[in-house]
Amino acid sequence: MGQTGGLFLSFEGIDGSGKSTQARLLAEALRANGREVVLTREPGGSPGAEEIRALVLQGDPDRWSAETEILLFTAARRDHLERTIRPALARGAVVICDRFADSTRMYQGLSRGDLRGVVDQLHDLMIGVEPDLTLLIDMDPEVGLSRAKGRQGVEERFEDFGADLQRKMRAGFLDLAREYADRFRVIDGARAPEAVAVDVRAVVDAALNARAV
Ligand code: ADP
Numbered sequence: 095m096g097q098t099g100g101l102f103l104s105f106e107g108i109d110g111s112g113k114s115t116q117a118r119l120l121a122e123a124l125r126a127n128g129r130e131v132v133l134t135r136e137p138g139g140s141p142g143a144e145e146i147r148a149l150v151l152q153g154d155p156d157r158w159s160a161e162t163e164i165l166l167f168t169a170a171r172r173d174h175l176e177r178t179i180r181p182a183l184a185r186g187a188v189v190i191c192d193r194f195a196d197s198t199r200m201y202q203g204l205s206r207g208d209l210r211g212v213v214d215q216l217h218d219l220m221i222g223v224e225p226d227l228t229l230l231i232d233m234d235p236e237v238g239l240s241r242a243k244g245r246q247g248v249e250e251r252f253e254d255f256g257a258d259l260q261r262k263m264r265a266g267f268l269d270l271a272r273e274y275a276d277r278f279r280v281i282d283g284a285r286a287p288e289a290v291a292v293d294v295r296a297v298v299d300a301a302l303n304a305r306a307v
Pocket residue numbers: 107108109110111112113114115116241242244283284285286287288290
């Protein structure tokens with residue numbers, strides 16, 4: 095989305111890989127350098143999309159069919175894009191998004207049969223943009239799961255489906271990083287948060303310098 099002026103970054107990875115922690119640390123560091131940063135997340139990131147988040151992440155996990163779930167995540171993304179992401183990029187801000195369309199490609203595209211084609215078709219029709227840079231925080235699913243399980247809450251996250259699905263998601267994300275090699279950077283998440291943050295910062299600084307924004 096470079097033509098818009100700002101820089102659009104996404105964090106991806108399995109549950110508990112440290113995306114939210116890294117997104118927050120990066121936002122703080124860039125703000126300290128005087129940049130406008132919009133730190134946001136999916137599903138959610140706008141009032142309407144946050145309402146859809148509650149619909150997809152709370153209640154009975156079998157509430158929606160796989161196809162309906164794709165529609166709901168994409169509807170949330172469209173609202174987020176219209177209300178939050180596009181306006182921020184137009185102002186020249188750095189947008190840091192905790193998950194974006196790659197999560198739908200993985201969780202809805204791979205977890206309940208092969209629906210990747212449907213996800214991509216709907217994405218092309220209704221979203222049509224990718225982040226400038228996607229940071230994949232890669233790590234062993236067992237570690238991610240134990241970290242994620244430490245959290246309590248009302249949201250039925252996909253981590254509840256267990257280690258097998260997490261392993262499949264990890265492999266899927268690494269495949270995606272090869273498929274979209276131009277925008278993906280893979281970062282080893284199995285280290286102290288500060289060490290991971292140094293690598294994240296190096297990749298983002300390189301992108302900012304290359305674009306001189
Ligand atoms: P995600 O957003 O990918 O699910 P979080 O950033 O919420 O991950 O981190 C999940 C849990 O693991 C949190 O309790 C967080 O404090 C902890 N955590 C995050 N990064 C690390 C790290 N590098 N090492 C150890 N624990 C971490």
